[in-house]
Amino acid sequence: MAANKMELAPLRPWDDFFPGLDRFCKPDLGDLARWNNRVISNLMYYQTNYFAVAMVVFLIVGFQNPLGMIVGGCVVTVVFMGSVWAGENQAIIKNFKRKNPTLFVVCVMVTSYFLLSLCGGVMVFIFGITFPLLLILIHASLRLRNMKNKLENKLEGVGLKTTPMGVIMDLLDQQEEKINKIQDFIETKLKE
Numbered sequence: 001m002a003a004n005k006m007e008l009a010p011l012r013p014w015d016d017f018f019p020g021l022d023r024f025c026k027p028d029l030g031d032l033a034r035w036n037n038r039v040i041s042n043l044m045y046y047q048t049n050y051f052a053v054a055m056v057v058f059l060i061v062g063f064q065n066p067l068g069m070i071v072g073g074c075v076v077t078v079v080f081m082g083s084v085w086a087g088e089n090q091a092i093i094k095n096f097k098r099k100n101p102t103l104f105v106v107c108v109m110v111t112s113y114f115l116l117s118l119c120g121g122v123m124v125f126i127f128g129i130t131f132p133l134l135l136i137l138i139h140a141s142l143r144l145r146n147m148k149n150k151l152e153n154k155l156e157g158v159g160l161k162t163t164p165m166g167v168i169m170d171l172l173d174q175q176e177e178k179i180n181k182i183q184d185f186i187e188t189k190l191k192e
Helices: 032-045 047-064 066-089 091-099 101-119 122-142 147-157 164-171 175-191
Strands: none
Touching: 032 047, 032 101, 032 122, 047 066, 047 122, 047 164, 066 091, 066 101, 066 122, 091 101, 101 122
């Protein structure tokens, strides 16, 4: 990743985030690469909106069970960071993470669920952590991209901008593939 200063992506207008049913479409389940690209693009473009939605749910659950939410957040953070560390130091895990990012996140969540079940914090995990992630995944999967979305993602992909979601995507090894596609596109245009 380029040594750029971290920028917080702007909060997108709510009428762009929820524009109406005409901008939502069921993803093509037969083309997983295209679906993955749609999800990643929407995660990058609407990251601040997703953060705001997740924070609202976190706060609601956190007020109901503050200790459980703190323990749940710590467990998920430790498991995620441990899996990222393992992915950087073990070639098998790194390849798995790069080829199956959704399955990798599911494995992190299942491991977190198991550890929290030992502490008795399963309901906090389900409502405070899993539910917001499910809402985000559903929106990112169904929301069609627009031109502004695609342009912003290109800027992030070539390293002109660095955002928190870009850092997370780098940790999940999802940015490298986009940068390679952009580089291939530029090389073909230069040859023409």
